[in-house]
Amino acid sequence: xxxxxxxxxxxxxxxxxxxxxxxxxxxxxxxxxxxxxxxxxxxxxxxxxxxxxxxxxxxxxxxxxxxxxxxxxxxxxxxxxxxxxxxxxxxxxxxxxxxxxxxxxxxxxxxxxxxxxxxxxxxxxxxxxxxxxxxxxxxxxxxxxxxxxxxxxxxxxxxxxxxxxxxxxxxxxxxxxxxxxxxxxxxxxxxxxxxxxxxxxxxxxxxxxxxxxxxxxxxxxxxxxxxxxxxxxxxxxxxxxxxxxxxxxxxxxxxxxxxxxxxxxxxxxxxxxxxxxxxxxxxxxxxxxxxxxxxxxxxxxxxxxxxxxxxxxxxxxxxxxxxxxxxxxxxxxxxxxxxxxxxxxxxxxxxxxxxxxxxxxxxxxxxxxxxxxxxxxxxxxxxxxxxxxxxxxxxxxxxxxxxxxxxxxxxxxxxxxxxxxxxxxxxxxxxxxxxxxxxxxxxxxxxxxxxxxxxxxxxx
Numbered sequence: 156x157x158x159x160x161x162x163x164x165x166x167x168x169x170x171x172x173x174x175x176x177x178x179x180x181x182x183x184x185x186x187x188x189x190x191x192x193x194x195x196x197x198x199x200x201x202x203x204x205x206x207x208x209x210x211x212x213x214x215x216x217x218x219x220x221x222x223x224x225x226x227x228x229x230x231x232x233x234x235x236x237x238x239x240x241x242x243x244x245x246x247x248x249x250x251x252x253x254x255x256x257x258x259x260x261x262x263x264x265x266x267x268x269x270x271x272x273x274x275x276x277x278x279x280x281x282x283x284x285x286x287x288x289x290x291x292x293x294x295x296x297x298x299x300x301x302x303x304x305x306x307x308x309x310x311x312x313x314x315x316x317x318x319x320x321x322x323x324x325x326x327x328x329x330x331x332x333x334x335x336x337x338x339x340x341x342x343x344x345x346x347x348x349x350x351x352x353x354x355x356x357x358x359x360x361x362x363x364x365x366x367x368x369x370x371x372x373x374x375x376x377x378x379x380x381x382x383x384x385x386x387x388x389x390x391x392x393x394x395x396x397x398x399x400x401x402x403x404x405x406x407x408x409x410x411x412x413x414x415x416x417x418x419x420x421x422x423x424x425x426x427x428x429x430x431x432x433x434x435x436x437x438x439x440x441x442x443x444x445x446x447x448x449x450x451x452x453x454x455x456x457x458x459x460x461x462x463x464x465x466x467x468x469x470x471x472x473x474x475x476x477x478x479x480x481x482x483x484x485x486x487x488x489x490x491x492x493x494x495x496x497x498x499x500x501x502x503x504x505x506x507x508x509x510x511x512x513x514x515x516x517x518x519x520x521x522x523x524x525x526x527x528x529x530x531x532x533x534x535x536x537x538x539x540x541x542x543x544x545x546x547x548x549x550x551x552x553x554x555x556x557x558x559x560x561x562x563x564x565x566x567x568x569x570x571x572x573x574x575x576x577x578x579x580x581x582x583x584x585x586x587x588x589x590x591x592x593x594x595x596x597x598x599x600x601x602x603x604x605x606x607x608x609x610x611x612x613x614x615x
Contacts, residue, residue, distance in 0.1 A: 194335040200393050201333035205341050207391030208326040209348035211277075214284065214381040214388075215319040215326075217352020219253050220436070220461070221360060249308055251555055253316040258429075258551030260320020265544030266405060268325040269537055271398030274389075280321030281385040287314030288378035292371045324547060327526040328540045332395040338530060339480055343472020343523035350468060350519060353461040357454075396536075408541045417602075418532045420595035422546050425525060426553035427587030428488060431495055431580035433554060435514050436460065442498065442573055443507045456507050463515025464522070471520030472527075480524055480531045481599060485592045487520035492584035494518075498577040525550075532595075553583075 195201050267276050290310040327342055334341045356377075363373030412418055439460065444453040467487075475483040494514035501507060526543060533542045566576045 195333055195395075196335065196337050198333075200395070201341075203391040204329055204333055204393055205344055207388040208330055208345040210384045210388035210391075211281075211322050211326040212345055212348030213352040214384050215322050216257060216349040217356055218315065218377075218381070219250070219257055219319060220349055220353035221356035249312040252308075252312040253319070254433075255551045255555040256313065256316025257319035257323060258547040258554060260317055261324035261547040262541075262544035264321045265324035265328065265540035265542075265547075267540075268328050269398070269540035273325050273329060273394050276321055276325050277389055277392065280318045281382075281389060283321065284315060284318035285378055285382040285385065287311070287318055288374060288381060290314065292374035292378065324540060324543045326392070328543060329392055329394055331530055331536075331539055337476075339475040339524070339527040340472045342526045342530075343468050343475075346472075346519075346523040346526070347465050347468045350461050350464040350522075354458055354465070357457065405541060408538050409545070411535075411538070412542060412545060415532070417595045417598040418529075418542070420591045420598065421528055421532060422549045424488075424588040424591035424595065425546060425550045427583050427591065428521060429550045429553035430556055430587075431492070431583040432518060434576060434580035435495060435498060435510075435518075438576070439498070439501075439507070439511060441571075442501055443504075445571055446502055448504055448507065452504055452507075456511050459508055460511040460515040463512040464519030467516035467519030468523035470516070471523045474520075475524060475527065480527050481592070481596045484521060484524040484528055485589065485596060487517045487524065488584060488592060489589050491517035491521060492581050492589060495577055495581035495584060499574045501573070 264276050264280070267273075287310045291307060294307045294310060327345060330341050330345060331338055359380075360373065360377060363376055364370050366373070368376060436457070439456050440453045443456050444450060471483055471487055491514055494510055494517065497506075497510050497513070501510060525546075529543050529546050530539055533539050566579055
């Protein structure tokens with residue numbers, strides 16, 4: 156047998172290293188394959204962490220969703236009772252800023268979680284959330300914004316928004332410590348928390364605020380409930396992997412991300428989804444009411460939507476294990492955008508129910524895939540928190556623009572021309588989100604093809 160020359164050995168080693176680096180991009184395996192067995196993929200600690208993260212989502216974005224669910228009633232309550240000197244447009248910014256900060260602050264909290272400060276970030280976020288709710292209960296009528304934390308905008312808009320942002324991304328990244336093969340399923344369960352809260356919180360708040368307790372005591376009761384659940388969540392969640400011994404700078408993460416075409420397409424596509432996502436969630440109740448349906452049914456149209464969303468998030472996480480995370484994401488977004496266009500034909504109780512279930516189910520499937528998709532596109536485990544933070548920060552821009560009162564007012568007009576808003580939201584999801592995610596999938600396929608070519612040439 157002939158001994159290969161040193162030049163041939165070097166060439167082969169080079170091809171092998173290139174092949175491995177290409178395979179890493181878009182691979183759900185975020186660590187060296189030899190370490191795959193170190194992920195427990197279950198057990199008391201792992202599933203306890205999933206439950207704790209679900210409770211974080213229940214109390215965080217679940218409460219934010221409750222504001223969106225109550226936008227018609229909540230703004231009516233604020234306008235007629237608590238904030239009579241503020242315009243509905245000004246009041247709408249409370250919910251918009253809350254969601255914006257809940258997403259954008261993740262760029263800080265995700266990086267801190269990567270650096271080993273998970274427990275500190277979670278404690279600060281949970282304490283701030285409880286404090287903000289109790290401060291909201293102390294706000295007096297017409298205290299929209301003052302140079303004091305005891306105002307509705309500062310406590311509910313800014314305080315709770317920052318608190319949600321501090322806990323949102325870390326609650327997903329900690330799940331990746333315990334799961335690799337079943338990561339999409341575990342993260343899908345976590346994402347179900349905010350949808351369940353959007354079903355339960357409105358009913359609870361409606362009975363508390365409009366019942367015997369009133370606004371102040373009703374908000375305090377919900378704050379006590381959130382505080383108890385957040386305390387349990389902090390007891391359950393546990394990190395497993397030690398922080399990286401060498402801290403990677405944010406500059407390096409941004410540089411690597413900016414050169415990753417698939418990741419960029421995913422980020423912008425998610426921002427386009429957030430722009431259209433807010434429309435049906437915030438306005439299906441008002442749309443059905445203005446079409447002559449009863450107030451009771453219109454209120455529960457949101458409940459129907461989020462019931463579908465809860466089922467869709469679990470179903471999407473299961474389906475992703477068979478057809479892949481990118482494919483599940485694209486199909487979910489495509490069908491949910493079709494449901495947005497369908498709002499043009501909303502006219503009866505049956506049409507409201509079909510549209511709400513369809514949109515809730517498939518948009519929920521997409522939401523459940525957002526965090527797993529970013530993990531799927533992240534080749535280095537130590538960059539997961541930072542990349543999730545960057546993604547949610549970019550998505551927050553679409554959410555803010557999509558929910559803010561001036562944009563809604565321009566599109567809907569004072570006569571509530573629903574077809575214009577439905578076309579805008581549907582076009583944002585389909586022409587923006589779907590096309591970009593398809594480009595992302597094309598890039599991933601090209602990388603896989605390139606990887607297979609290198610492997611054949613290297614004889615791997």
